[in-house]
Amino acid sequence: MKVEYKLIKTDKNSKARLGKVHFGDKAYDTPMFMPVGTQATVKTLSPEQVKACHPGIILANTYHLWLRPTPEVVKEAGGLHKFMNWDGPILTDSGGYQVFSLAHNKKKDITEEGVHFKSELDGSKLFLTPEKSIEIQNTLDSDIAMSFDECPPATADYNYLKNSIERTLRWAERGKKVHNNPNQSLFGIVQGGPYEDLRRWSAEHTVALNFDGYSIGGVANDDECKDDMYKAIDFSTPYLPEDKLRYLMGVGEPVDLVESVFRGVDIFDCVSPTRLARHGNALVPGLRIAPDGTPKENRINLKNARFKHDFTPLEGGCDCYACQHYTKAYIHHLMRCGETFGASLLSIHNIRFLIRLCEDMRQAIAEDRFLEFRDNFYKNSKSPQ
């Protein structure tokens, strides 16, 4: 189903936006955190367990599904929704991020035509182009497809980025031309690193192509560069239309959600809640200040011996299934034993944690107290650990 975004209101004292995304007769509130189902499954969870976290859109990865099970299999299954038994909206990324970061050989070859690289599964040679990415996403039949963009390394300099955003724009145009799924929206992606003029150029030219929504790219996985992330948003959102969804890709740290919503972003995705879970971590309220001063997600590791006799929930007052029915001691036991139900419980809590954060932010925007909410968020920060 194509997406329609309705801006309900903007916070009186910030750029934070309260909105609604409609997919046919289904509607979901923004700001929204989207859980990630990389391989057509949110790791360790059933769709029902994901739904109980009250998500809106979920994400699936084009790169992974292209390689396995292949778009053809998904098409034969009747599309991604039917294949994975998910009747809510699905957003697919373009595959670009994985090609630029995960693909088997680091010696990827970026040409004007597309990117040559090797499969991380079997080392076979692959070639991803803007047209191919859109064709795959059309076939997967997600609700929102993303344009194929270059994800430049964090170390890229101004001149590299200038060339890159020009090519990314040409790729966006080529992808838009071949997009051919009337039930699927197509989003454009703004790049340009932390440079104001590049972000503006990229945003204005991408918006001129008239996409169904816009993403701010090139910010994820840069823990050390939160300032660059915030600059990227600050320099992009002024040039994005008010009546279209704004998506910050690959971001899932609570502090980044708050700072991005503050700057006018609507939706987010990140693998962090399920990845943290598999390593035994539960998100908990507050901020953790890393030794270098970076504010990070606050978390506890349930493998830690101090939880052996802790019969309290992961987070007091949390309404998630894990917190309602299980103690830290039980989850500690499961994680120590390598039982996957431990990772399931932690995944549920972590996903619900980020979704609750979004719910709280929506409430704050509705009541024009987002600045107060943001202040309180920082007041809960903890000392370096």
Added chain:
Amino acid sequence: MKVEYKLIKTDKNSKARLGKVHFGDKAYDTPMFMPVGTQATVKTLSPEQVKACHPGIILANTYHLWLRPTPEVVKEAGGLHKFMNWDGPILTDSGGYQVFSLAHNKKKDITEEGVHFKSELDGSKLFLTPEKSIEIQNTLDSDIAMSFDECPPATADYNYLKNSIERTLRWAERGKKVHNNPNQSLFGIVQGGPYEDLRRWSAEHTVALNFDGYSIGGVANDDECKDDMYKAIDFSTPYLPEDKLRYLMGVGEPVDLVESVFRGVDIFDCVSPTRLARHGNALVPGLRIAPDGTPKENRINLKNARFKHDFTPLEGGCDCYACQHYTKAYIHHLMRCGETFGASLLSIHNIRFLIRLCEDMRQAIAEDRFLEFRDNFYKNSKSPQ
């Protein structure tokens, strides 16, 4: 809650029994297959997912819980039910089977007092006695505790078994003496290998101690000796009281369920449905005849390439969650990707498969056509594969 068994009827043409087990105001039908939650979790599943398979009692392993998280932790949690969020009945085994088969060093030392052995977790020295086993189970607060017995190797000869059953009887008596949980039933275990006189002696003397139910032990994990298994049952059940539950430990092959019910057994447990699942296997109707002629469970392995484009359910007509919502192609994809939700779906199907088999057997007994049911079961057998 203590168990009470009510025999409803016996099949007109066999020893197959239709019954009901009551735990306070909860009642469950027998014959019954019990899923195994070794470490206080049925592997890869939530309690809700297990419940959707319509089980009655589930099993947890005393040996594992003794080592981790320890009975003390379970007690602090308020007992095993609360710890693992399972409000249905739980049976704990005695730990004996694990001590005799899994424990770290094969050089276990069996004395009249108990068994010295090494922990499989850290190699530390442990000593399990009948009193200790019962004390642990009392503390875990399961609904049914099992007596600590010797599980002799399949190769044990007549003389060894004769000494063993006499010691097992002394151990049963010692355990019964210290049993001290008014909400917990205690079962005795009949041993004696495939020998009629030993089984009779063990059954008669164990029954004389007046337990709340009886188990037939020493039959599991002996794929090659189905005849010995059936002999063990045939030589035990005539001496077991009609008004007590009869439990065949560690048995989960469909053909063995049918043959044991035929011989008057009521309940079973086995790790096979979840273990098969983790290796990609789904139980399917029919029998597979192994090259040596042994009838085995029929199964398909979802990792097999032939399922890549198979958009049918694991088993047509199956009412389980996996078969109702997912295709073989999807589960093939999950198993190929190493996604645990694949193992969850296969576990659900396999558990439900064995529970459905029990439901079908109950129906057959109710209608006095168990022999016909058993005949049809064999007619569905397949040639050697």
